[in-house]
Amino acid sequence: MRLDTLAPLIENIQRGLYKKAVITTHHKPDGDAMGSSLGLYAFLKHHVGDVRVITPTDYADFLNWLPGNDQVLIYEGNESVATALTEEADLVFCLDFNRLSRINEYGDVVRNSKAEKVMIDHHLEPEHFQQHTLWDPKSSSTAELVFHLIKHYFGLEHISKDCATCLFTGLMTDTGNFQYSNTNSLTHLIAADLLEQGADHVAIHERIYDVFTPNRSKLFGYCMLHKLEVIPELRTALIYLTKEELQQFDVQTGDTEGLVNLGLGLRGIVLSVLIIDRSKMVKMSFRSKGDFAVNEYAAKYFNGGGHRNASGGASDEPLENVVQKFRDTIKDYQEALMAI
Ligand code: 5GP
Ligand code: MN
Numbered sequence: 001m002r003l004d005t006l007a008p009l010i011e012n013i014q015r016g017l018y019k020k021a022v023i024t025t026h027h028k029p030d031g032d033a034m035g036s037s038l039g040l041y042a043f044l045k046h047h048v049g050d051v052r053v054i055t056p057t058d059y060a061d062f063l064n065w066l067p068g069n070d071q072v073l074i075y076e077g078n079e080s081v082a083t084a085l086t087e088e089a090d091l092v093f094c095l096d097f098n099r100l101s102r103i104n105e106y107g108d109v110v111r112n113s114k115a116e117k118v119m120i121d122h123h124l125e126p127e128h129f130q131q132h133t134l135w136d137p138k139s140s141s142t143a144e145l146v147f148h149l150i151k152h153y154f155g156l157e158h159i160s161k162d163c164a165t166c167l168f169t170g171l172m173t174d175t176g177n178f179q180y181s182n183t184n185s186l187t188h189l190i191a192a193d194l195l196e197q198g199a200d201h202v203a204i205h206e207r208i209y210d211v212f213t214p215n216r217s218k219l220f221g222y223c224m225l226h227k228l229e230v231i232p233e234l235r236t237a238l239i240y241l242t243k244e245e246l247q248q249f250d251v252q253t254g255d256t257e258g259l260v261n262l263g264l265g266l267r268g269i270v271l272s273v274l275i276i277d278r279s280k281m282v283k284m285s286f287r288s289k290g291d292f293a294v295n296e297y298a299a300k301y302f303n304g305g306g307h308r309n310a311s312g313g314a315s316d317e318p319l320e321n322v323v324q325k326f327r328d329t330i331k332d333y334q335e336a337l338m339a340i
Helices: 004-014 031-044 079-088 106-112 142-153 161-174 185-196 201-209 214-227 243-248 260-264 294-302 319-339
Strands: 020-025 050-055 072-074 091-095 116-121 132-135 229-231 236-241 271-277 282-288 310-315
Touching (some): 004 142, 020 079, 031 050, 072 079, 079 106, 116 142, 132 142, 161 185, 214 236, 260 271, 260 282, 271 319, 282 294, 294 319, 310 319
Parallel strands (some): 020 050, 091 116, 116 132, 236 271
Antiparallel strands (some): 229 236, 271 282
């Protein structure tokens, strides 16, 4: 992580040079995407007169309690307002993604904006569309990077309770409750600082995790009972869902979050895959254990990427073809999967 390269940007912010800023994050934002964006918003609004958070799409209901949520503008359905705001901005922050294709059609709006662009991200293989960069693939979360930026240049006391609440949410969700291998002693030290600044970890946890609707619970139960398939010779678990099944459980944005972890919780399983027939494409989620680089597999076969142990991909092919392609291609990795 190179914090020092941001010095000219920070100096300009402190001199009040920027009047209008936009903060954006990836398609179907998750806890880290919204937590880091709204955490930065809570801080930046004291330094830049007009700050807006624009998401390319909607996001899960369990994130809509975050402080500042009422200020978020969703690009889909508000294209002209969002485009005008982005064209007028002199600063655009791109958080928790590093390729403009991750924000769909809004990517061209950002690319064409005259604003200086700042990328703050922790995913592999960044594209270069920005003037300012805070990028560290070893960082647990984008929220962690926002934390470092504020603490280093302004001091911990500039992290308000609202800011701490948002950043803690990003840290907690991207580390799977401080469980995944991206968690280390520094992650816990940051969490401690955020608690000191007023984040209420019990309330945050409840609002993120203890909010299943009956339909979502039934979907999880249905997947456990009828859809979870184990391929023991590959130490792999697979769940796939058809459009009809999504309708049956009235699946809303965010309802399938965490479903891929059901497979990874099985004894001996080191790779879990969730394949969903979404309206526009077939979307895939991959989770792995140990050194099985599932992001490389996702990039090779499903135009995807992400982190070593948590990646995604997509396909335009029909669901059956995608599932079959997964079954066929994953066989080549038997040796690697058995070795973990
Ligand atoms: P999820 O399975 O939670 O949707 O995504 C897991 C991780 O993979 C996230 O870090 C996300 O950014 C990344 N990811 C998900 N879908 C895609 C995709 O289609 N392309 C790329 N490059 N990364 C993805
Ligand atoms: Mn993230």
